[in-house]
Amino acid sequence: MGALHIVVCIKQVPDSAQIRVHPIYNTIMRQGVPTIINPYDLFALEAALQLRDQFGGAVTVLTMGPPMAEESLRKALAFGADRAVLLTDRAFAGSDTLATTFALASAVSKIGETWGTPDIVFCGKQTIDGDTAQVGPGIASRLELNQLTYVAKISKLDLEAGAIEVERRAEGGTQLLSTKLPALVTMLEGSNEMRRGSLACALAAAQAEITVWNAAAAGIEDLLNCGLKGSPTIVKKVFAPGAHTVRAQQIELQDRNADDIARDLLDQIFIRQPQVEADLMRMASGQ
Amino acid sequence: MSDAPRPAASRANTKKELPERFRNHRHVWVFVEYEHGRIHPVSLELIGEARKLADKLGVEVAGVLLGGSEPEMREAAAQASQFGADLNYIIADPILTDYRNQPYTKALTELVETYKPEILLLGATTLGRDLAGSVATTLRTGLTADCTELAIDDERSLAATRPTFGGSLLCTIHTLNFRPQMATVRPRVMAMPEADPSRVGRVVMHPLGMMEDDIVTKVMGFLADRESATAQLAYADIVVAGGLGLRSRENFQLVRDLAAVLGGEYGGSRPLVAKGWITADRQIGQTGKTIRPKLYIAAGISGAIQHRVGVEGADLIVAINIDPSAQIFDFAHLGVIGDAIEILPALTRAFQARLSVNRLAG
Numbered sequence A: 001m002g003a004l005h006i007v008v009c010i011k012q013v014p015d016s017a018q019i020r021v022h023p024i025y026n027t028i029m030r031q032g033v034p035t036i037i038n039p040y041d042l043f044a045l046e047a048a049l050q051l052r053d054q055f056g057g058a059v060t061v062l063t064m065g066p067p068m069a070e071e072s073l074r075k076a077l078a079f080g081a082d083r084a085v086l087l088t089d090r091a092f093a094g095s096d097t098l099a100t101t102f103a104l105a106s107a108v109s110k111i112g113e114t115w116g117t118p119d120i121v122f123c124g125k126q127t128i129d130g131d132t133a134q135v136g137p138g139i140a141s142r143l144e145l146n147q148l149t150y151v152a153k154i155s156k157l158d159l160e161a162g163a164i165e166v167e168r169r170a171e172g173g174t175q176l177l178s179t180k181l182p183a184l185v186t187m188l189e190g191s192n193e194m195r196r197g198s199l200a201c202a203l204a205a206a207q208a209e210i211t212v213w214n215a216a217a218a219g220i221e222d223l224l225n226c227g228l229k230g231s232p233t234i235v236k237k238v239f240a241p242g243a244h245t246v247r248a249q250q251i252e253l254q255d256r257n258a259d260d261i262a263r264d265l266l267d268q269i270f271i272r273q274p275q276v277e278a279d280l281m282r283m284a285s286g287q
Numbered sequence B: 001m002s003d004a005p006r007p008a009a010s011r012a013n014t015k016k017e018l019p020e021r022f023r024n025h026r027h028v029w030v031f032v033e034y035e036h037g038r039i040h041p042v043s044l045e046l047i048g049e050a051r052k053l054a055d056k057l058g059v060e061v062a063g064v065l066l067g068g069s070e071p072e073m074r075e076a077a078a079q080a081s082q083f084g085a086d087l088n089y090i091i092a093d094p095i096l097t098d099y100r101n102q103p104y105t106k107a108l109t110e111l112v113e114t115y116k117p118e119i120l121l122l123g124a125t126t127l128g129r130d131l132a133g134s135v136a137t138t139l140r141t142g143l144t145a146d147c148t149e150l151a152i153d154d155e156r157s158l159a160a161t162r163p164t165f166g167g168s169l170l171c172t173i174h175t176l177n178f179r180p181q182m183a184t185v186r187p188r189v190m191a192m193p194e195a196d197p198s199r200v201g202r203v204v205m206h207p208l209g210m211m212e213d214d215i216v217t218k219v220m221g222f223l224a225d226r227e228s229a230t231a232q233l234a235y236a237d238i239v240v241a242g243g244l245g246l247r248s249r250e251n252f253q254l255v256r257d258l259a260a261v262l263g264g265e266y267g268g269s270r271p272l273v274a275k276g277w278i279t280a281d282r283q284i285g286q287t288g289k290t291i292r293p294k295l296y297i298a299a300g301i302s303g304a305i306q307h308r309v310g311v312e313g314a315d316l317i318v319a320i321n322i323d324p325s326a327q328i329f330d331f332a333h334l335g336v337i338g339d340a341i342e343i344l345p346a347l348t349r350a351f352q353a354r355l356s357v358n359r360l361a362g
C-alpha cells in the first residue's frame, strides 16, 4: 500500500446560534449570518491530521456547496490539510441526503483517480443544520467502504495489513471494532481537540489553489441523480412551532417567604399529579 | 445546499405518481432493536406509533427482529406483539449476535425487498441511525431523521415532521414516489403504548444467507457504560434541571439535592455542558436527551425552543424563573416567579418534611 491518503468531507453551515426566522414568511433570514465549518466536522479533520502527522501521506478536504463554501476549505487548509476540493454546481441545488451522497461519493471516486484511492474517508457525526447523520453512512454504502460511525477513538491503524481498530459509541457502552481499509469513519464530538493552525499553514492557505469541480468535472454524467431530481424526499411544509395558548399557572407570591411558596407549590404539584404523590409516599415509607 | 428545507413550489417532482414496482408495497414496519438481552424501549414506542399509522391505512404492523438466537428472538417477538405488532419477521443467526453494519444492512434490505413494506420506522439511536442510512441508500429511498410527528396524508403518504435549523422551525417531509418511506424517531419522543398480554402475533422466519467469512468487520469487545445515567435520565419519572440562572457550579448542587430527595434524575440546559457544570449525557433538549417524566422541574432555564422540544412530553412542567416574561412560562403548567437559589432549597425542605411525615406514619 502506498502513502496514506485521507479524504475529509466538511460542510459550511450557518452559525445556527445566530439564525433568525422571518416572522411572517417562516423563511430563514441568512443575510448577515456568519458561516462556520460544521463543528462536528472539526473532530473528523483533527483525527485525519493526527493520522497524517503520524503516518505521513496527505489529507484532502472535500466540500459540496455554493462557491462561497471555498472559505471553509481555506480554513481547513489553515488547520493543516494538504489540498482542498470544492464541488459546486447548480445541478446540486436542493439535494436531500440521498442526492448529496451521490454527488460526494462521485467526487471521492474522482479524488481517488486523481490523487490515489483514499484509505479512509472521514465525516463529522452529523451537521448542525441538517442533523441527519445520514451522509456518512450514505457515502459508505455507495463506495462500499467499511462503515464505522460514532467513533470515539482510533486505537490502531496498520497500513501494511490494511487494518483499523476503533472504539465506537454504541447504546449503553463502547463497541471495540476492527475492520479493513478502505473505511468510512464518522467521528464523535469531544474525541479530540482541534489544533491551532500554524502561521505557515495560514499563509499557505490564503494563497493555496483550490480545486473546483462542477458535476461533469467530478465525473457525474447523469444529472438525474443530482439535486431535486435525485432527491426522493420533498419538503412540503415549513412552519414555526405552535405557541401554547395556556400559560403557566403562577403560584401567588403575596410577599410570602420561600418556604411558604414552596409548600404551596408542592400542594399544587400533588393536586395535578396524584400519581407522583402516591409514588413518593410509597418510596418514603420504604415499600 | 443539502438538507435545506425549501418550499414545495421550487421542487421539481412534488406530485404523487407511484411507479408500478412500488404499488404492491403494504404495511408499516418497525425495526425492533434488540441488544444485550432486551428490546430498546424506543422500538416499543415506535410500535405504538406504527399501530396508529397502520390503522389509518387499514394495514398491518410488522416488527423486524435480527439477532443471534432464535428462542430469544421469538420471545422478543412475543413482546413486540403485546405492544401492537400483528406479525414479526425474524432472522436469527449467530452472525447477528452483535450489531455490525454489513450483515444488518443485508438482512434488513433483503427483508424489505422480499416482503415490501410501505413504511419502515427505526429508533434514532446510534444503532438505528447507522443502519437506517445504509439501508435507505442501498434501497435508494427517502429517509427522514429524528421525526417528532408522523401522520398519514390524504394521498396515503407518510408525512414526517422534524425540527430543522437547530429547532427554530419544523418541516414536514414526504417520500412520495419511492418505497418504503423511511423515518427515524428519537427515544421518548413518542409515548410508550400499553402492553396487552393477551395479544399474540404471527412469526415469519427468514434465513440470513451469509457466512462469517463474508463479513469484514469483527467485534473485539464491548465495554458497558459504568453508570447508565443516560438511560435513567431519559426514562426517569421525575427530572429536576437547572440552567444558567443558577449562576454558578456550586449552586447547581441545589438541583441535585432536590432530585435526590425526589428519587429522580437531574439534568440541565446546553450551556451548562459547555461550562462543565454537568456532563453531556445530562443535557436535555434537541441536541441532548428527550424526556417524558411525570414531573419536570426547571429552575433558571429560559425555555428556548431547543430546550422546549426535549421536555414537552412531560406530564407536568414546573418552572422557577426570576423573569415573568421568560419563554418557559409559555409551556410550563405551574410557575413560580422567583429566585431559584431560594426556592429550590425551600422546595427540597418542603418535600423532605412531607415525606418524613409519611415515613413516621408508615
Ligand SMILES: Cc1cc2nc3c(=O)[nH]c(=O)nc-3n(C[C@H](O)[C@H](O)[C@H](O)COP(=O)(O)OP(=O)(O)OC[C@H]3O[C@@H](n4cnc5c(N)ncnc54)[C@H](O)[C@@H]3O)c2cc1C
Binding pocket: A016, A017, A128, B165, B166, B167, B242, B243, B244, B245, B246, B268, B269, B270, B271, B272, B283, B284, B285, B286, B287, B288, B289, B299, B300, B301, B302, B303, B304, B305, B306, B307, B310, B320, B321, B322, B323, B326, B338, B339, B340, B341
Ligand atoms: C443548534 C442548537 C441546539 C441547541 N440544543 C439545545 C439543547 O439540546 N438543550 C438546551 O437546553 N439548549 C440547546 N440550545 C441552546 C438554547 O438555544 C438556549 O441557548 C439554552 O437552552 C439556554 O440555556 P438557559 O436557559 O440555561 O440559559 P439562558 O437562556 O441564559 O436563561 C437563563 C434563565 O435564568 C433566569 N434566571 C436568572 N437568574 C435567575 C434566578 N436567580 N432564579 C431563577 N431564574 C433566574 C433568566 O431569567 C433566564 O430566563 C441549542 C441551541 C442551538 C443553536
